[in-house]
Amino acid sequence: MNLAAKDIQHNFGRFALTALGIGMLLMIVMGMGGIYRGLIEDATLLVDRIGADLWIVQRDTRGPFAEISRVPRSLVYRALAVPGVESAREFLFHTIQRQHHGKPLRMSVLGLSWPLDKGEWLPLVAGRPLAQNHFEMVADTSLGLRLGEQIALGKDLFTIVGITTGMVSSGGDGMAFVTVWDAQAIQFDMPGEAIRLERAARERRSQTQDVFLSQPALGEQLARPTAELPGITAPQLSAVVVQVAHAADSARVAAVMAAWDDISVFTRSGQEDLLVQGMVDKARRQLGMFRVLLTAIATIVMALILYTLTLDKLHSIALLKLIGAPNRVILGLILQQALVLGSVGYGIAYVVGQQLFPRFPRRVVLTNPDLVQLAVIVLVISVLASLVGIWKALRVEPNEALMG
Amino acid sequence: MSERLAIETRSLKKVYGSGNTEIVAMHDATLTVRRGEVIALLGPSGAGKSTFLTAVGLINPPTSGQIAIGNVPVLDGPRPLVNLRRFRRQHIGYVFQKSNLIPFLNARENVQVALELNGAPPRAARRRALDLLAELGVADRADHGTSMLSGGQQQRVAIARALANQPSVILADEPTAALDSHRGRQVMELFQRVAHQHGAGVIVVTHDHRTLDVFDTIYEMEDGVIRRMAPLSTVLSTR
Ligand SMILES: Nc1ncnc2c1ncn2[C@@H]1O[C@H](COP(=O)(O)OP(=O)(O)OP(=O)(O)O)[C@@H](O)[C@H]1O
Numbered sequence: 237m238n239l240a241a242k243d244i245q246h247n248f249g250r251f252a253l254t255a256l257g258i259g260m261l262l263m264i265v266m267g268m269g270g271i272y273r274g275l276i277e278d279a280t281l282l283v284d285r286i287g288a289d290l291w292i293v294q295r296d297t298r299g300p301f302a303e304i305s306r307v308p309r310s311l312v313y314r315a316l317a318v319p320g321v322e323s324a325r326e327f328l329f330h331t332i333q334r335q336h337h338g339k340p341l342r343m344s345v346l347g348l349s350w351p352l353d354k355g356e357w358l359p360l361v362a363g364r365p366l367a368q369n370h371f372e373m374v375a376d377t378s379l380g381l382r383l384g385e386q387i388a389l390g391k392d393l394f395t396i397v398g399i400t401t402g403m404v405s406s407g408g409d410g411m412a413f414v415t416v417w418d419a420q421a422i423q424f425d426m427p428g429e430a431i432r433l434e435r436a437a438r439e440r441r442s443q444t445q446d447v448f449l450s451q452p453a454l455g456e457q458l459a460r461p462t463a464e465l466p467g468i469t470a471p472q473l474s475a476v477v478v479q480v481a482h483a484a485d486s487a488r489v490a491a492v493m494a495a496w497d498d499i500s501v502f503t504r505s506g507q508e509d510l511l512v513q514g515m516v517d518k519a520r521r522q523l524g525m526f527r528v529l530l531t532a533i534a535t536i537v538m539a540l541i542l543y544t545l546t547l548d549k550l551h552s553i554a555l556l557k558l559i560g561a562p563n564r565v566i567l568g569l570i571l572q573q574a575l576v577l578g579s580v581g582y583g584i585a586y587v588v589g590q591q592l593f594p595r596f597p598r599r600v601v602l603t604n605p606d607l608v609q610l611a612v613i614v615l616v617i618s619v620l621a622s623l624v625g626i627w628k629a630l631r632v633e634p635n636e637a638l639m640g
Numbered sequence: 641m642s643e644r645l646a647i648e649t650r651s652l653k654k655v656y657g658s659g660n661t662e663i664v665a666m667h668d669a670t671l672t673v674r675r676g677e678v679i680a681l682l683g684p685s686g687a688g689k690s691t692f693l694t695a696v697g698l699i700n701p702p703t704s705g706q707i708a709i710g711n712v713p714v715l716d717g718p719r720p721l722v723n724l725r726r727f728r729r730q731h732i733g734y735v736f737q738k739s740n741l742i743p744f745l746n747a748r749e750n751v752q753v754a755l756e757l758n759g760a761p762p763r764a765a766r767r768r769a770l771d772l773l774a775e776l777g778v779a780d781r782a783d784h785g786t787s788m789l790s791g792g793q794q795q796r797v798a799i800a801r802a803l804a805n806q807p808s809v810i811l812a813d814e815p816t817a818a819l820d821s822h823r824g825r826q827v828m829e830l831f832q833r834v835a836h837q838h839g840a841g842v843i844v845v846t847h848d849h850r851t852l853d854v855f856d857t858i859y860e861m862e863d864g865v866i867r868r869m870a871p872l873s874t875v876l877s878t879r
Pocket residue numbers: 656657663664665683684685686687688689690691692
């Protein structure tokens with residue numbers, strides 16, 4: 237006969253409620269671990285999916301995701317000239333927040349290197365990749381845009397031609413894919429008035445300089461679009477992504493590029509490390525602290541509950557001692573209940589979590605190692621929590637059974 | 641000493657509290673119970689009967705004096721000479737005045753647990769528990785929770801548990817207080833039968849003078865001292 241089971245049966249309602257409470261607490265602990273895993277996955281997902289061997293970014297920056305990086309467009313051709321490089325592509329990435337149907341819409345815009353890259357690698361769930369070099373967009377389902385819907389960005393109207401799933405930036409914002417040209421147009425869009433004012437300012441500046449006064453034709457140049465002015469840099473890229481040929485050694489290729497003074501170069505895993513260590517690290521520690529706190533709270537709550545459950549049984553425990561039950565039996569009674577409480581709580585946490593976590597705005601990823609780790613933690617805190625009750629139970633004198 | 645004694649107590653003294661709250665509950669209590677002997681312990685309230693019984697039951701050690709059970713010295717004053725808990729489990733059956741049962745077990749399980757603690761396999765323990773309950777007339781309540789039993793039924797379950805391991809000593813503190821006289825007598829006769837069949841020594845604290853004829857010997861306790869009473873016929877004739 238299992239005394240622990242009998243007692244649980246007898247106090248089933250109370251026990252079930254307690255397990256539910258513990259389960260909810262554990263679910264939060266579980267969820268926090270999952271949120272952290274989600275952060276890492278989101279952070280590295282894009283780098284993974286793009287699958288580039290090398291990332292060339294502005295010198296001494298940790299771009300293009302962790303911070304802003306600017307490189308000239310011509311870098312693509314320089315990269316292509318390095319022996320062992322199979323392909324080099326333009327990469328443009330920036331996050332915008334616009335108003336769409338009266339609601340704020342945050343999206344991370346990624347420029348695809350048209351025509352080399354039409355977005356065939358994207359995990360499409362509907363529609364198709366880009367088919368023309370302008371005004372088409374593939375959007376992630378998390379943005380809430382529908383296939384065929386049109387969205388105004390800058391001075392242009394984009395049509396959603398494809399929908400991806402699970403493509404979010406490390407900040408958790410849904411991604412939108414357009415050609416590099418369009419991405420630049422969105423990024424560097426200026427209102428007409430701003431352009432007019434800028435032109436006026438140019439003209440005024442030119443009035444004070446002899447060279448413009450002596451050569452009026454030069455002044456006329458100033459009225460041309462910014463992008464056409466030789467003295468002003470063309471819109472830039474965030475990075476250049478490089479694919480190394482199969483036979484080539486990417487470390488050798490990287491070493492060649494690293495010698496260029498205007499850029500820094502990262503391998504794929506280096507880029508992932510930047511994201512995980514830099515951007516996600518604080519979040520990880522933040523969540524870690526919460527997990528520790530919640531685990532401690534769960535332990536205390538469990539200890540308290542097990543202690544009161546033991547207090548309620550004190551008379552029975554004294555009686556058991558009176559009829560000669562060894563301490564092993566008493567200890568087993570409390571410890572088994574603690575373990576049942578812990579494991580049922582864990583089960584509830586898992587089952588409820590499975591239903592609840594997918595509804596969270598950001599990804600919550602439950603990995604097997606994390607689940608096993610939490611199970612071990614629950615085991616440990618169950619044992620710890622039972623100690624106070626066990627201590628109390630072992631101190632009860634058998635003749636206390638005759639009182640009260 | 642060649643005689644086989646179930647219980648032997650010598651000069652038991654019990655002092656509760658200290659200073660000016662000190663109470664001497666038991667004072668030079670000396671008593672022997674032979675195997676197979678059933679004795680009654682009478683006495684007014686507060687005389688120290690329960691104190692004596694719990695001392696002999698090894699759950700309330702005396703301040704001084706010696707206790708031997710089955711010719712084995714078990715307590716010298718408060719000092720245990722054997723593993724008391726194992727000794728209780730193997731050799732002593734208890735029925736106390738009240739709150740005898742474990743509330744989260746049903747009637748059958750309350751008996752079964754005593755058997756299983758002594759190493760009985762669950763199936764055998766279950767069967768024996770049901771037999772004992774039947775013998776005490778509560779077989780139909782075997783699956784009831786203890787809170788659904790009447791006081792008398794609870795007491796009978798406790799008696800079944802006390803008898804379960806065929807102990808060499810049975811200690812009962814007013815076991816029949818909650819029973820009608822017919823049932824009361826039945827229980828006393830059961831004790832007598834167990835004592836005679838298995839050679840157990842039985843001490844029953846009772847106020848019920850109608851069943852005194854069942855007992856082999858009658859003692860009276862007053863102000864912490866135990867006296868052997870005149871033969872039964874004399875006791876009855878003074879009533
Ligand atoms: N735990 C205790 N602490 C202090 N005093 C106690 C304790 N238990 C009993 N006493 C006292 O010891 C004396 C004997 O008590 P005991 O319970 O042995 O009497 P009793 O003969 O069983 O009485 P009753 O017939 O009412 O059950 C009483 O004066 C009682 O107040």
